[in-house]
Each structure stands twice: as structure tokens, then as C-alpha cells.
Amino acid sequence: RDALGLSRRAQKLSPSMARNYGLVGDALVELGRYGEAFRAFDHMSSLKPSLASYARISYARELLGRLAGAIRAMSMAVQAAGAQSEPAAWAHVQLGKLHFGRGEVGPAAREFRGALQALPGYVYALDALARAEAARGRHERAIQLARQAAETVPLPEFVTTLGDLYWATERKSLAREQYAVVG
Secondary structure (H helix, E strand, O other), X not given: OHHHHHHHHHHHHOOOOHHHHHHHHHHHHHOOOHHHHHHHHHHHHHHOOOHXXXXXXXXXXXXXXXXXXXXXXXXXXXXXXXXXXXXXXXXXXXXXXXXXXXXXXXXXXXXXXXXXXXXXXXXXXXXXXXXXXXXXXXXXXXHHHHHHXXXXXXXXXXXXXXXXXXXXXXXXXXXXXXXXXXX
16 A cells, blocks of 8 residues: 555556556556556556566466466567566566466477576576476476576475475485575
């Protein structure tokens, strides 16, 4: 509620700034007021089509279970990122996750590799690609990727992925070590 109030104040001060509509929409989503939020995202996009506006529209569509529409919007976000390495990598990972959520492992892996081309060593892409490789039955490659992500930035999600891969490949003691790190 506080974020909504602040973002609405910003919107009143500068009604032509697209970012303010994104902030209003973000706050409305968190409050469960989806219709208003999606209208704010649409207005944001009409003011300034960008990675930020397309990503928000993608998320809105995903919330409604419209994954094909979410993929189209996130594809536009990838295009909008252009040559900006980190934003492009982030958008590729998000697009890959949408594909992965639909069971489309090949297109997901392609997007995760695209993220790594945009930003080599991008840990979120390494972790996501590890999951895709595991889904393809390529466990050793998955472990390599997961280990690289977890050793670079030992976030619980990366360490857990590595632990889960060890567990799935019957390396229980290595899995327990990773789970202990998370603990």
C-alpha cells in the first residue's frame, strides 16, 4: 500500500514518465488488483515500449495462465534489450523459464544458451541451463553447470540445484554437503 501511494505520487508529478506506470502496476499486482495493474502496464507500454514494459506484460499474462502470450511479450523484451548484455541475459533466462514451464526443454535451453552468449558466466543462466540439461538426461553436464553457478555465487537456489542433481545421480553424500551449505 505504501509503494502504491508513493508510485501514484510520482505518477502525478510526472504523468508522461512510463516508469511510474510500471511502479503503480507492480504495487497493484502485489495487492492482487490485477485488472488495474494490467491497465497500468498497458499504459506504460504505450508511453515507452521497452524491456521493462514487455517484461511486465509477460508476467501479467503468466499470472493469468496465458503462457503463449507471456512468451510473445518476453520475446519482445529480448528484442528490446538489444546489445545490453545483462538486460539481454536476464530476458533470455525469463523467456527460457516460460518455455521450460510449458515442458519445451529445447527452446528453453536455447534461450539459456542465448543468455550465456549475451553475458558469459551469467549464473542465473548457468543454473537454468543445468535444470534443462537434467531434464534431457544429461546429468554430468547439468552437474558441471550447476557447480559453476554455485561456486560463483553460492545462493541457496544454486546450491540446492547442485544438491538435487547429486541426489538424483545417487551421490547422496555430495548432496548432503550441498544441503548443509544451504542450512
